Amino acid sequence: SYELTQPPSVSVSPGQTAKITCSGDAFPQQYAYWYQQKAGQAPVVIIHKDSERPSGIPERFSGSSSGTTVTLTISGVQAGDEADYYCQSTDSSGAYVFGPGTKVTVL
Amino acid sequence: EVQLVESGGGLVQPGGSLRLSCEASGFSFISYSVNWVRQAPGKGLEWVSYISPSGSNIYYADSVKGRVAISRDNAKNTVSLQINSLRDEDTSVYYCAREDRNEGSGLDFWGQGTLVTVSS
Numbered sequence: 001s002y003e004l005t006q007p008p009s010v011s012v013s014p015g016q017t018a019k020i021t022c023s024g025d026a027f028p029q030q031y032a033y034w035y036q037q038k039a040g041q042a043p044v045v046i047i048h049k050d051s052e053r054p055s056g057i058p059e060r061f062s063g064s065s066s067g068t069t070v071t072l073t074i075s076g077v078q079a080g081d082e083a084d085y086y087c088q089s090t091d092s093s094g095a096y097v098f099g100p101g102t103k104v105t106v107l
Numbered sequence: 108e109v110q111l112v113e114s115g116g117g118l119v120q121p122g123g124s125l126r127l128s129c130e131a132s133g134f135s136f137i138s139y140s141v142n143w144v145r146q147a148p149g150k151g152l153e154w155v156s157y158i159s160p161s162g163s164n165i166y167y168a169d170s171v172k173g174r175v176a177i178s179r180d181n182a183k184n185t186v187s188l189q190i191n192s193l194r195d196e197d198t199s200v201y202y203c204a205r206e207d208r209n210e211g212s213g214l215d216f217w218g219q220g221t222l223v224t225v226s227s
Contacts, residue, residue, distance in 0.1 A: 031211055033213035033214070035152070035213075035214070037152075042202055042217040042218065042219055042220060043144075043152065043202075043204075043214070043217055044217075045212070045213040045214060045215050048211055048212055048213040048215070049211040049213075052211075054212070054213075054215060084151075086151065086152050088152075088154075088213070088214075093166070094157070094164070094166045095154070095157075095166050095167075095168060095169075096142065096154035096157065096166075096168075097154060098144075098151060098152040098153065098154060099151075100151050101151040101152070
């Protein structure tokens, strides 16, 4: 079955930049989506269609794509950005898949 | 205000069945697909099932195929997920999430989830 690969954790100091990669064979043919999930809360979509930011999502969150890897970048990290981040895409059969998640720790 | 409210979770014995419901309000329900996504305690997100706005297109994850059935009632703004032959590994919080697939919105609004615990 189709899989997405993410690093399990990323640590970053406040004000610095965090980059989270997500690799999968379906990229770039399929779009990537990124979700933020804070402890005890439901996920929130923060990037759709590889690089578009939904209304209300701060500009410090951005998405990019290169070949079979997509990247979520958090610029000027804040303490409130500490969360789990998941990439998501679809396979050729229409099924959805989530990456294993990356825990972002703000030092 | 957009709302998705899941219900139907609870404690069930292995081999048992449950029917989860997702009630939508505050938006044009018939314009959106709905997905079920689950999360085992302390684990990541796992997509379970998808249903298109009309109900004509349905997809299931391999891990639940043959044991799960998704349906929707657009007159009542609800989506249901029937889960049969429950296993320990089905223990999770089950979320419903809407999606405007034509617009590529992703799962842009989620409910707060309903907990399913499979245990004897």
